[in-house]
Every structure is written in C-alpha cells, then in structure tokens.
Amino acid sequence: MKSIVGLLALAVGCGAAVKTVQLVVSGDDRTIRKRPPNIRPSSPGSTQIMFVAFDGVSRDQLYDLLRAGKLPNLRELLGGDNLAHAYLDDTFLSNLPSTTMPAWVSAQSGHGAAEHGVPGNEYFIRERLEFACPAPVSFNDAQPTLEIYTDDYLNKLVAVPSVYEQIHEHDPEALIWVGMNHFFRGTDKLVLASRIVIVKAIEGFVEKQLEKLAGDTSRRVYEDLDKAAIDAIASRLDDKVAIPDVITLYVSGADLYAHIAKEG
Template sequence: MQRKYVAASVALVVTGAAIGAIYTFLPGGLTLLHRGAEHDLVDAGAIPPSRTDAPRVLVLALDGVDRKLLYPMIRNGELPELGRLLGGDAPKLPHARFDESILSTLPSSTLAAWATVFTGTPPAVHGVAGNEYFVRKERRLAAPAPVSILDPSPVTLTYSDGYANKLLSVPTIYQQLRERDPSANAWVSMSQFHAGAEKLLFASAPVILGAVAGALKGALDVDRSMQKTPYAALDNEVVDNVIEALRGSPQAPRLLTVYLTGTDYVAHGSEGGPDENRMRFLVEVTDPAVGRLRAALEEADRGAPRWTVVVSDHGHTEVLHDERHALSTEDADDPPAVVRAAGYRLRPFTLETKPDADFQAVMAYGGALAYVYVADRSTCAAPGSVCDFSKPARYREDIVPLAQAFSDASDSGKTAPSMKDSLDLVLVRTAQPEGKQPFQVYLGHGKSEPLETTLQRIPHARYVRFAERLRELGVGPNGDHAGDIVLLARNGNEDDVQRRFYFASLYRSWHGSPSKSDSEISFIVSHPEQDTAAIDRRVRAVCGERMQQQDVGNLTVDLVSPRAH
C-alpha cells in the first residue's frame, strides 16, 4: 500500500479519537454525539432586548463556490430556493446585488479567507495566514485545518474550545457588533470563528466524522445521489439544527451565520473535476436546504425584513489524484528532501513538538502554495541546539541557500526528482513585516526582484491583483506568519491539468493560488424591500468602489447596526 493511502487511514483513526475530545471540553458532549448541539457562548440574560424594528441579517457562507459557477445557476433558475431567499424568481432578481469584482484573500484558502470575512481585516493583521502556518514568536504550528499533519484535533477543538478563535489577533465581527450595539445578538452555525456570538450550533460527531472520512477516502461515486453523500448529511444537519433552534427560541437573532461546507468537500473528492459535482450538490442538497432555512426564518421573523449576505471563501482548480502531482510530506524526493539536502534540520510534520525540539526550518502546506520558515542559524548551528525563531532569519546566510535549493529542485529535479517543473514562483522575504514589500521573486544566485517587475516581464493572465493581495498577506503586525519563503506551485496558472501541482496528500481539486478560478468568490447582498440600485449605494457607502474580502465583515456589522453614511 502506498504511504499516502496509509497516511489517510491513520488520519481517519486519529480523527475518531479527536472527536472524543469534545467530551472533555464541551458540556453536553453526549447530546452532541447523538444529534448535534447548541452551545450558549454568552448568557442570554446579559443581552439587552432589541427593538422589534432593528435590522436583521442572514449570512449564508458557502465553502468553495466561486461566482463563475454560482451566479449563472441562480440567474438561470437552477437554484430556485436560493433565488427566493434573494427576493426574486430567476431571471428577475430586483432586490439583489451580485458583486463582480471581489476576490478572496491570499492564500485563497478556507481559514485565511473566513478569518478575513469574520474580522474585517486581512491576514497580516488578523494573523491566520492559512489552513496551517508557523508562529515564530511561540515556536508552534497553528493548524486550524491541517494539511501536512495527521492530527485533526484542531478541527474539533475549534468547536469545543475555540481553537480557531484563539488564533485571531483582532476581534471578530460579533465582538465588534456587541461593542457597537450590546442588544445585537448573533447565532453562528458551524463557522470556525464565532467569538462574541451568543450561540454556537453545530452538527453531531458521527456526521462530522462521516464527512471527514469521505474526504480522506478521496473518491466520490458520481453516479449516486448527492443526498446520499456524507457531505449532504453534514449540511442537512447543520440547517436542521438551525431550524430547530429558531423554533425553540422566542426571538430570532439579529445576526445569523450559517456555514455550509458540502460543496468544498465534494470538489476536493470529485472524480471528473470539481465543477459538475459542485453544481449537482448545489441543486440536489444546498438549494432544498436553503428552502427549509428560508421558510423557518420567515416564520421566526414574523414578517420583519432581513438582509441576506451570500458569500464564499474561495473557488477551486482541478488537480490530478496521483503521487506525481501531489507534493507531499511522505516521499524521499518531495519538498522535505530539498530542505534536508540543503543542510537544514526540518521540523517534523506534527502538531506539537517538545520545547527543546531541534529544527532550523519549518514547512506548512496549503494546496497551491507552501510556507517555509527559517531560523537565524547562528543561534543553533550545533545539532541538538534550540533555534531562536523570535529572531528574523538572515537573508544571505539563511533564506537564500534554501530558496536556491527549491529553485534548483524545480528547474532540474535536483535532490527531489518529483519536484521537477513543479514551481511557478519562489518568493522570498527581503525585509521585515513592517516593510513596504516583504516578498520578492527569487531569480537565483541570491538575486530577487519585485513581483510587479516579474509580472510585467512574464505576464500571468490567470492571476488577479496578485501583488496587492501578497502585501495584505505579508505586510503587517502578523506578516511573519506567512514565512520567509513562499513556494507557489504551478497550479491555477496552468491550462493543462497535467502541469498542475499541489502541496498536500492526494486530492482531485485544490485552491490557494492567486488565480481567477481560486479567487473570484461569490458575494451577493439582498433585501426584500430595497432594489438593486439602493443596495448598491449602501454597499459602496461602506466598502468603497472596489470590494475586498474583508469588506464583507465590515458591511455585515453595518447592516446589523447602521451608522450614518
């Protein structure tokens, strides 16, 4: 059996054990195991009553659904319930604004993107640089959605102990809203970032485990009904738990966030490419669930109008489910081999290490890209010594040798044959996070140039606002979370799937790149009593002329608790 399949099997066993951690941290763990749960995060008695005419907002967060896929389906009437939620019947949607300019943050990955949405700040500010990343000052790996490691406990701890919340350096939109308007209560269903909300709702452990197991299996029977997939079971239970909570509460929340992940799971595991199966899932599973949610909200709101915000985190790019294109942690000729051959002691691919663990370099994976962190090796030259990662790496002595090693590996397969022709760009940090442009394109032999110069010299037609988004990742108080070297795989820039690579175990689709397919997210705002032009004016008053992903959070706060514009 190939090692990557062994790894997946081990991960599944570990997942089962990790879900048991919910018992330790969350009151009512037995209830969670059998039917899902709701967890009161704030004493409801401490929240002043809201005015009956106070604005209300639904945020429908769809994982892995780009606008090129979603918008035509809505406008063509393929998703009638979602159309009705947006206040119309296709093709007439007079009460909805479809944004055509917004892009995902960089990386275009789940945790960085949702942290951006639910804080209203970019990664270099909120600190969640990806699905996994290294925190230099603490010498620890943060992995809210593990990619390179076989420990899914952070996923369950996110719901039982606020693991993802604790990674944020800034308040969530729920905390901001409570500061602005203490009477504005919020419920959150399944979203990783929920600090400040009154209530957290989530699915049962067996249903979550079923979805994780399906993802690890890495294959989807495309002939079966989407309703029979474990991902449908997850999204259906999420919506049903929200409906049950609404019916059991005397008043609907001012802000309700419902996070549905099935489309992303289906994309990652779909044979035949991500688009067809995401479309099927949206039609067969998501749309009926939205219909049930819409009916329950209308009943709970008792005729009061509610804003609807539909937003996604990223899109998808098809990749090949084979060892040639998966740049993994397992094989002797994959990226770890490059680090070791260059003479660096590499941190093991585990969530935790001992305080005195000896490593000079760290890798964190994220699909289309990977982060590499390097110590100032003068602090730990001798084997067995502990590197001081709180000190920045030296450019010539520490960063350049490893950047050159990866450049050589991609050019010729040197030290890692499977990496030949795998990298589009090697980006290096030449200044501290407070600098104007911390990452430049590595050209070889210690030379680098600004990304803008490279893009002028070698156009990348599929990349959008790359330099701007790279700044938002690398420039700021937490810019060092993105590493000293960023390896950008040939992925979203390639027409031919045979030329696409990704940093992960075996998958059928990934994301993370600055490409259009990964980055052009969905963002729709509607209100049953306002027309498209009025909604557009409201959005632009808060967000300006060109939308960024962080604007979604800022707009949501303003819709729930408006300020004069």
C-alpha cells in the same frame, strides 16, 4: 450511516477520542456570549441579516445559476421578485491562495491575514515558537480541528475583533447565531450538528474514505451534510424564542466534495 460510523472509529483511533466525546456530550449548541442583564432578547429595531457562507463555490457560476432561475429556493431566500432585492457583489476578493481558515476569518473580521494573524490552514507562529494547525493538511489528526468547536482553538488564534464583536460593541442587544463556521468569537450561540462537525473535523479521513465510493454515493454524503447544517438552524427558529438579528450559516458540502470529485 455506515460511513459515519466508520469515520467515528477513525477519529477515535487517531487520538481524538476525548474531544469527540466532549463534542457529542456537550450537545448541538454552545452558548458563546453571556448576554448582559436587563436587555431585550434581541434587537427588534435592527436590520436582520442572514449570511450564507458557501465554501468552494464559484461566484460566477453561482450568480449565473441564480440569474437563470435554476436555484429557485435560493432566489426566494434572497427576496424573490426576480432578484430585485438582492445585491450580488462582484468585487469581494479572497486571499491567495484561497485556503479555508484565512479566507473565512477575513470574511468575518474585515481584515487581511497580515492583520488577523491566520495566514493558512497550518502555519508557524515564530514569536511563540508554536505550530498552529486549525485545519491540518500535513498530518492526519482530528484533534486540532475538533478543538475549534470544543476549545475555541481558531477563535484564540485570531488577533482582531470578529464582525460579531464589532456588532455587539455598537448594539449589545443584537442576537447572533453562527451555524457550523470555524470562527464564531463574539456570537451568542454556536449551532452544531454533531455528526457534521466530526466529519468536517476529520476531513483528511473523509476524503480517503470517500475515494472508495462511486460518484453519486459520495456526492449524496455531502448533500446530507449540507441539509443537516441547514436543518440545525431552521429547527431552532421558533415563535417561542427570539429570532436572531444575525445568522451565519456555513455550507461546506461543495468544498468537501470538490476534494474528491473526478471533475476537481
């Protein structure tokens, strides 16, 4: 908790106080799409999809651990039965270099950076004489990343439809939630865990802060972040509300930890 409080203070100190307050006051959910009138709360005839987006995880290592039975909970999530119902794809390629923003926009749009228009975490848009920085790396300022969640900053930079917009074009009844991911245009609901958003938004500050901590302590911080991201989705799945047809859950802990781990 002390680390979180310290990070909040850093966010305020770097000029992002207004955005931080806006994010906290707005709560943990944002309604992104106003559902058309006179439609069902979900699309019960569709195939339900859960997209778990692990950032910074080696695909080969993940598959090896799954096949060896060392990730029993994830195996159960994939249908159990010795992975008989799981499809482990070995062909999907990321962009090069595999930086966060262009990679996830590609994964959630089906287009490469040359088409979707987000080639890096920072880049210059020559036609508009604009420096775009959804994930600042050359300077320390939380505001651009906070604006991803408060003002749809990354959504506005992407030049192609998201997969969620494509789904809704074919099935307006589909109920779609996105948890913690940066690109969520066209979803019905963005599910946030406020403290996680703030930590993720000021990643540069987090790294500097956690470099001072010993191995297990810093790793535990990221374990807590991932658990909170999962709980934010799970706690909203209730018999009293419609179950989403599509859920995207962004799990960033491995990537964040890799930035400060001795092994990294």
